[in-house]
Amino acid sequence: MTFTSLASSSKGNSYVVSDGETTLLLDCGLTIKELQKRLGYNQAGITACLVSHEHNDHAKAVSQLLKRGVPVYMSEGTAVSHKEDMSLAKIVKAGVSFEIGKFWIYPFNVFHNTAEPLGWLIHDKRTDETLLFAIDTANMNVIAKNLDYIAIECNFQSELLEESYTPTLLTERIKKSHFELEKLITYLKKLDLSSVKKIWLMHLSSHHTNEMQILKRFSEEFPCINVEICPE
Template identity: 30%
Template sequence: MQSSRRLKVASLGSGSKGNATLVSNGEVTVMVDCGFTVKEVLKRLPRINLEPEQIDGILVTHEHQDHISGVGALSRKFSIPVWATRGSLLSGKCGNLPEYNVIEGFSPFSIGSLDITPLSVPHDAREPCQFLFTQDELRLAILTDLGCFTPRIVEQLTPCHGILLECNHDEEMLWNGPYPDRLKQRVAGRMGHMSNRQAIELLQQMDTDALQLVIATHLSEQNNCPKLVGDLLAETLDWPVEQIKIAEQDMGFGWHELVLESNRVFESV
């Protein structure tokens, strides 16, 4: 009998205080970003039944502290190779790395049996990217930390079975909130962070026929509300609201698995 083709994803936390996402195809496990200290990573990994020695690589989206601050230390302590664009590496925020690989020209690459396509995104960093993971026909996208989406991004996301989608802020809450004006302008700008409205517009432009899993990520604690996000995404997709998942800053989320042959998603225990 042919084995199931699957991808699974989990998070140690998502938000302005730190980000780290795990993706696995059962043979290869990678961490996307590490914005936590090694101590905090080791505290959180047991929640998803993972040991640091099981991580085959760290992928860097960009050099902002909430995504890169723990990359170098974790890489050095456990000899984990790092993949990043030249711009992210030139920031110097990883320090000396035992092994690193430069993502050139946003060209696809593989780590073992896991195929990865870097996505060029508009964000106020040196050479930011996000990632699309492919296992056979299964496709899982991580799309956070971008100020807006482009036609090329929409094209690359079609089809997609699972997406981690930035829903950073509600525009009204942002403009009426406590941030100084300069920060509000930065967050709302084309190189800042995607709003709930923009996330909805992206889903409306995508072909969502194959979509099984949507996880809202990088929610602002000051300028957004998980219930609001869940309701908006569920209405857009015509899904039950409980089918929409939210990545939390403190707890992240447990493993969610995409299985192509059964066309279903479930959370592992």
């Protein structure tokens, strides 16, 4: 199982998970043109797209993908809240697993300021590897076992958000809808990380994070795990 980041910030998010045969696009928050470019003009290689929620930086290209015949999976709440017609989308529900190729996918609820945002556990039945993917969430309550990979939001550092000239209302909104570094570390410490080979940190706010400080905190807390920050 491979994981690749195509784009990771409030300007746009899209990630690729592949077993070499089945290729999943996780979120498509770029214009279709930009998405094509970052996919190396190989959109035909995409088996399906999973969309976490309706915000533009995650779902911008959905209708274009649907028009091109790519199956797109999302929750009912996301479909209803999307500003475009989502009648062709495949509706999935937290707690109800489904399969695409040799991937077993388990959607779970995350905590964001949208109708029905989802995160995904993606299990490769051939290699027995599992990825936990969660983006745009203020916290997590999923305790997953036997994880090999984690791709998770690390949006801001509390002290940097407080120090910045961010309007109070926006500060409150960020706190309620995005993952803070120390909160994320507290969550990860609840998991059994003994088989985790790599953690990708996604959706960093350029104003409210310091990459060096984040990597230092991770190396202090999880010295044996390879941690990578997904670039914009």
